[in-house]
Each structure stands twice: as structure tokens, then as C-alpha cells.
Amino acid sequence: MNDLFFELVGPDYPLAKAEVLSTIEGLSHGYDIHDSEPGILSLRTDCPVEPLTQRLGLIHRVYERINSLSVWDASQIDADLPSGSVGVRTERIKREDIDTLRIKKELGDVIAKTNPIDLDSPEHEIYVVISKNHHVGRKIYEIDKKELRAREVKNRPFSSPISLKPRYTRALINLSRADKNSKVHDPFCGTGGVLIEASKMGLSVSGGDIDPDMIEGCKKNLRDFNVEAPLETGDVSDTIPSGIDAIITDPPYGRASSTSKEELSSIYERLFEASKRDLKEGGYLSAIFPEKKYISTGKRYLRLVETYEVRVHRSLKRHFTVFKKERT
Numbered sequence: 219m220n221d222l223f224f225e226l227v228g229p230d231y232p233l234a235k236a237e238v239l240s241t242i243e244g245l246s247h248g249y250d251i252h253d254s255e256p257g258i259l260s261l262r263t264d265c266p267v268e269p270l271t272q273r274l275g276l277i278h279r280v281y282e283r284i285n286s287l288s289v290w291d292a293s294q295i296d297a298d299l300p301s302g303s304v305g306v307r308t309e310r311i312k313r314e315d316i317d318t319l320r321i322k323k324e325l326g327d328v329i330a331k332t333n334p335i336d337l338d339s340p341e342h343e344i345y346v347v348i349s350k351n352h353h354v355g356r357k358i359y360e361i362d363k364k365e366l367r368a369r370e371v372k373n374r375p376f377s378s379p380i381s382l383k384p385r386y387t388r389a390l391i392n393l394s395r396a397d398k399n400s401k402v403h404d405p406f407c408g409t410g411g412v413l414i415e416a417s418k419m420g421l422s423v424s425g426g427d428i429d430p431d432m433i434e435g436c437k438k439n440l441r442d443f444n445v446e447a448p449l450e451t452g453d454v455s456d457t458i459p460s461g462i463d464a465i466i467t468d469p470p471y472g473r474a475s476s477t478s479k480e481e482l483s484s485i486y487e488r489l490f491e492a493s494k495r496d497l498k499e500g501g502y503l504s505a506i507f508p509e510k511k512y513i514s515t516g517k518r519y520l521r522l523v524e525t526y527e528v529r530v531h532r533s534l535k536r537h538f539t540v541f542k543k544e545r546t
Contacts, residue, residue, distance in 0.1 A: 219262050219263065219264055220262065220263055220264070220265070220266075220267055220282075221252075221262050221282065221283040222260070222261060222262075222263065222267070222280055222281065222282060222283055222355075222358075223252075223253075223258060223259065223260035223261070223280075223281050223283045223286075223347075223353050223355055224238055224258070224259045224260075224274075224277050224279075224280055224281075225257060225258065225277060225278040225279045225280075225281070225309065225311075225347055226238075226257050226258065226259060226276060226277055226278070227275075227276040227277060227278060227385060228256070228257055228311070230276070230526065230528050231256055231257060232526055233276060233389055233526040233528060233538055234259075234276035234277065234389070235254060235259050236389075236393060236524060236526060237274060237275065237276050237388070237389040237392045237393065238259055238274065238277070239259075240392050240393045240394075240395055240540075241270060241273050241274060241392040242263055242265045242270065243395050244392065244394070244395035244396050244397050244400075245265055245269060245270065245273075245397060245398070246397060247263055247264050247265035248263065248264060248265075249261045249262065249263040249265070250262045250263075252283070252286070253286060253351070253353075255349045255350045255351065256311055256312050256349050256350070257311035257312065257347075257349050258311065258347060258349045258351075258353055260283060260286065260353065267280070267358060267359070269398070271358075271359040272419070272420075273388070273392055273419050274361070274388065274392065275361075275366070275384065275385040275386065275387065275388025275389050275392070275415075276385055276386070276388070276389050277361055278309075278360070278361060279345070279357055279359060279360045279361070280357075280358055280359040280360075281345060281347070281353075281355025281356060281357055281358060282355055282356045282358050283353070283354075283355050284296075284297050284344070284354040284355050284356065285353075285354045286351050286352065286353050286354070287351060287352045287354070288350075288351050288352075289352075290316075290321060290324075290346075290352050292321075292324035292325050292327070292328050293328070295325060295328055295354055297328075297329060297332075297344065297354075297356075299329070299332065299333055299342060299344075299356065300342070301333070302333065302340075302341030302342055303333065303334045303335065303336035303339075303340045303341045303342070304329050304333045304334070304335055304336065304340050304341070304342045304343070304344055305335070305336055305337050305338075305340035305342070305343045305344070306322045306325050306326045306329065306335070306337070306343075306344050306345075306346075307322070307343055307344070307345045307346075307357075308321055308322055308345065308346045308347075308348065309345060309346075309347045309348065310348045311347065311348060311349040312348070312349050312350065316348050318346075318348075321346050321348075321352075322346075325344065325346060325354075329344065342356055342357075343356070343357040344356055344357075345357055366383075366384045366385060367384075369384045369411075369414055369415070369418075369443065370383060370384060371409055371411065374409060374410075374438075374439045374442065374443075375435075375438045375439055375442050376409055376434075376435030376436070376438045376439050377409060378408055378409050378432075378435075380471075381408065381409055381411055381468075382411055382412075382468055382506075384411070384414075384415055386528070386538075387411050387412055387415045387468075388415050388419070389538065390412070390466060390468065390504050390505075390506065390538060391412065391415060391416050391419065391421070391466050391504065393502075393504045393524070393538060393540045394464040394465075394466050394502040394503075394504035394540065395464070395502055396416070396421055396463060396464045396466075396502075398420055398421075399422075400421055400422070400463040400464055401421070401422040401423075401424070401459070401462055401463050401464075402416050402421050402422070402423055402424075402462070402463060402464045402465070402466050403423070403424045403425065403426070403457070403458050403459060403462045403464075403465055403466070404423070404424075404425045404426070404465075404466055404467045404468075405425070405426045405427075405454040405457050405458050405465065405467055405469075405489065405492070406426075406427060406454065406467045406468065406469040406470060407425030407426060407427050407432070407433075407436050407449065407467075408427060408432055408436065408468070409432070409435060409436060409439055410425065410435075410436040410439040410440050410445070410447075411468070412425075412466050412467065412468065413425050413436070413440060413445060413447050414439065414440065414443050414445050416466065417443075417445040417446075417447065418443075418445075423445070423447045424447055424448045424449070424450075424459060425447055425448075425449050425450075425457075426449065426450045426451070426452055426454070426456070426457025426458070427449075427451065427457075428451070428452060428453050428454070429451075430451045433449050433450075433451045436449060437449060453488070454469075454485065454488050454489050454492055455488050455491070455492050458492050458493075458496040459496065460495075460496050461496070461497075461498045462496055462497060462498065462501065463497075463498060463501050464497075464501055464502050464503070464504065465489075465492075465493050465496075465497060465501075465502075465503045465504070465505070466503075466504045466505070467489070467504075467505050467506075468505070468506045469485065469486065469489060469505060469506070469507075470482070470485065471506075471507070471508040482508075482512070483511075483512070483515070486507065486512045486515060486516075487515060489503075489505070490503075490515060490516045490518070490519040490520065490541075491519065493519065493520060493541070493543070494519040494520060494543060497520075497543040498543070499543060499544070499545040499546060500542070500543065500544075500545050501542070501543050502523070502540055502541065502542050502543075503516075503520060503540070503541040503542075503543075504538075504539070504540050505539055505541075506536045506537060506538055506539070507536075507537045507539055508534065508535065508536065508537070509535075509537070510525075510537060512537075513525055513537060513539050516539070516541050517541075519541075520541035520542060520543055520544075521541060521542045521543075521544050522539070522540075522541055523540040523541060523542050524539070524540050525537050525538065525539040525540070526538045526539075
């Protein structure tokens, strides 16, 4: 079992937490939660660390858990570290009344009894991440922000004003519980963000869009990021392969979206109808909606699993929502 804690991306901590847990479930492993507080998720899992970390979007770092303290006391830390030099770091999530310099010095004094301290290029990094409690761990993974930024819509040959950042795209994908053998489809593929991230995560992808210009632009983006995916021009009712493992999509909404002047309620209704028809039994629809009323519509077709509200700006909220096609 791996004893881990995750430093989550804010301010949407409930979504970030759900992404971690959904990914573990999708990889067919279990977990027991130690602690969950703003910016922190601490758990034990039999899930291998590497395939888990390579999937996630809404995390900063993953740590091998050493201890958690409600009140800081360096003498309580028994790191039992492997040989090699150590750097001591701190991160504050919520608490502003913490003397991080004192914490680093006191922890450094404890670790120096067994390991040399090297603040510049250590072999191991020990962090104290402070939210409600003090979480101490050895860093085992840090997300590559530069790599994610390279795939943002502004860096694609073809772009659109409304597009998810790769971090949030990954969260949307992971909420679908897709495993390494899953085939996933985006029926509103647009500029290809879902297809690009899902492919980089090792999934088999396909897409559709009613706008032929979007399909051509999506092809350019996929080529630029070395992604292979069959694409089809057509309505959401027509492009989804029968028996697909998961449907993952950020459908049109907002002023900048092209809907051919059709009401969103009609478009989303066809998405739910097609999902009920084409998803395999036990498959998931992971999608974003601008209003809760559309989620209520979906409940007529599929079982609602979870939904998370993310505020984009004053006039737009995104509801990351997961439905499941129940087995009959």
C-alpha cells in the first residue's frame, strides 16, 4: 500500500479531490482517506504511483506521507529517509500565521542527525504543507506546468475563444473513470482539447463536431501534437460509436459558442439521448454544463454521479458533471 498525500490546485478543491479519487477508481484500485482539508488529500491506496500521477491535472505535487500534526512539533517527525541529501521546503495553503522559517530550521535540525542537508540540489525534498494541519512528506512527483502550458489553446495552430485549460480538461477526463484500455469520444470536439489530453494520458480517442470548420481546425491541432484520432462531421446524435466506454465533452455554451442558433436545451437533450443509447452498460458521461437545469434534464436518461461548480467569471459558471449508464 502507498501512503500518500496530494497538494491540490485551488480554489476548486472539491473538483481536484474528486479527480484524484476518480482516477484511482478508473485504474481499478481502492483507497482509504486519512484526511481531507483545503488543498490537501491524504490517503492510502494500492494504486501504483506512476500511472496515477501521470494522469492527474489538478495537483501541484504528490508526497510519500511521513506524518500529519495539528500542532507543529519537529520532535514528532520520524522520517526514516533513504540515504542521500535532503532539502527542507514549506508550502502554506491557508495559514498566514505560521513561521515557516522556524519550521524549516527545526525540521532540518532533526533530519541532519541522519542525512546531510542540501538546499540547492538535494536527492530528496521533504515538505511541510500547511493547511489546517501540518502535513509532512517526501516529494515523489511534481506536475510539469510548462508541458501543460505548451498545450493551451493559445499555443495551438487553431484556436477558439472558449476552451478549457489542460489541467481542467484532464480533470474532466479523469472524472469519467476511464482506464488504460478505455475508448473515449468527444461529440463536440471543437479545437481538440479533450482528444489531445486523453491521448497523452494513453486513452484511445475519437471525436465529432457539427461544424466542418471545427473538424478541419481540430485535425491541424491533432497533427501538431502527434495525436491520431478518427474525426467525423455530424450532429451529436450521429458521431458517437456504439458501445463506447466513456463520452467526455465540453459542449457549446456562452456567447462565443457556435450552436447554429439552436437552443442549448435541445442540443443537450440529444447529448443525453445519444449517451443513453451509445454508452456501454456501466459507462460514464463526463460533461460540462452552464446551468443546473441541464443537469436535471440528464437525470431523466442517466444516473447522476456527481457535479462540481467552477466559477469562471461573474456571468459564467461551469458545472463539471458525471452521469453513469446503469447496468440492466
